[in-house]
Amino acid sequence: MAEWITVYFSDPDSPSASTYRGGADDELVAAIDAARFSVDAALYDLNLWSIRDALIDAHERGVSVRLVTESDYLDEDEIQDVVDAGIPTIDDQRESLMHNKFIVIDNYETWTGSMNMTVNGAYKNNNNLLRIASPRLAENYLAEFEEMFSSQLFGDYIAARTPHPSLEVNGTRIETYFSPDDHTADRIIELIQNARESIYFMAFSFTSDPIADAMIGRANTGVDVAGVMETRQYHSNTGGEFDTLTEAGIDVHLDGNPNNLHHKVIIIDSEIVITGSYNFSRSAEERNDENTLIIHNPEVAAQYLAEFERVYAIANK
Numbered sequence: 001m002a003e004w005i006t007v008y009f010s011d012p013d014s015p016s017a018s019t020y021r022g023g024a025d026d027e028l029v030a031a032i033d034a035a036r037f038s039v040d041a042a043l044y045d046l047n048l049w050s051i052r053d054a055l056i057d058a059h060e061r062g063v064s065v066r067l068v069t070e071s072d073y074l075d076e077d078e079i080q081d082v083v084d085a086g087i088p089t090i091d092d093q094r095e096s097l098m099h100n101k102f103i104v105i106d107n108y109e110t111w112t113g114s115m116n117m118t119v120n121g122a123y124k125n126n127n128n129l130l131r132i133a134s135p136r137l138a139e140n141y142l143a144e145f146e147e148m149f150s151s152q153l154f155g156d157y158i159a160a161r162t163p164h165p166s167l168e169v170n171g172t173r174i175e176t177y178f179s180p181d182d183h184t185a186d187r188i189i190e191l192i193q194n195a196r197e198s199i200y201f202m203a204f205s206f207t208s209d210p211i212a213d214a215m216i217g218r219a220n221t222g223v224d225v226a227g228v229m230e231t232r233q234y235h236s237n238t239g240g241e242f243d244t245l246t247e248a249g250i251d252v253h254l255d256g257n258p259n260n261l262h263h264k265v266i267i268i269d270s271e272i273v274i275t276g277s278y279n280f281s282r283s284a285e286e287r288n289d290e291n292t293l294i295i296h297n298p299e300v301a302a303q304y305l306a307e308f309e310r311v312y313a314i315a316n317k
Helices: 024-033 049-060 077-084 119-124 135-149 184-193 209-219 231-236 242-247 282-286 298-313
Strands: 005-009 038-043 064-069 089-091 101-105 109-113 128-133 166-169 172-179 198-203 224-229 251-254 264-268 272-276 290-296
Touching: 005 024, 005 298, 024 049, 024 101, 024 109, 024 128, 038 049, 038 135, 049 064, 049 077, 064 077, 064 135, 077 089, 101 135, 109 135, 109 272, 135 166, 135 172, 172 184, 172 282, 184 209, 184 264, 184 272, 184 282, 184 290, 198 209, 198 298, 209 224, 209 242, 224 231, 224 298, 242 251, 264 298, 272 298
Parallel strands: 038 064, 064 089, 198 224, 224 251
Antiparallel strands: 005 128, 038 101, 101 109, 109 128, 166 172, 172 290, 198 264, 264 272, 272 290
């Protein structure tokens, strides 16, 4: 895999998972430890002591550290430790969610994905975490960060537009979308409708009728469509798409993780990966602060396909 991008997956079945050590957070900690001048973090939740300690250590050695978080989790002990250490912290102070999970280091390296910086996120749930080294991608995420941190604009209070919504890194096209600003669902639907061979997905929450309809439409033309969805969401969520997809003949199953399948991933034609914090839901599209990456790279897609196959193999059938 190219040095500019690295993909990590949580592994709840690992024998070491119960120790809450050795997960993807270790790699992120090493990156924070190597930060020279800035760490900007937009974290829905934080209760991983490893990340807390890394942020505080960076602050204490003179690195500029800033945090945006969701108001519902402001009273987490680890977040309060960050606040007490003197790290500037802003919460969204609104009913809808600041649901991002991204960190930008030295205006160069962006870490994002579905993984909350929590014990459950890193060690119990199925998640993905991406590291991408690109100043222009970092600029995109920093513009969103400043919108929240400096302007304190959340949800559909829109400030600056994304500087580079579509960019290339070493020949790989990367698209960046922030909700609810960028009409993310429209682009996801367009990509699904253009699928030629396959659409595979892993979804924590899937309540979007238009996205489900697009998948059914492609399946009806012979495109291979299959997915795994979170069991608890199926039983607790209203308006979920599991039954709709099943009734349409889609090969979709509920996950086998006793905790949560927390991915928000679609893989198209073994070439395109859609991932980020964005659940396939109306809340993600219209109300929450979310981020989505669309990566056009077969090597990256192969890694996500391997994760899909692993999750699919243990799903309830």
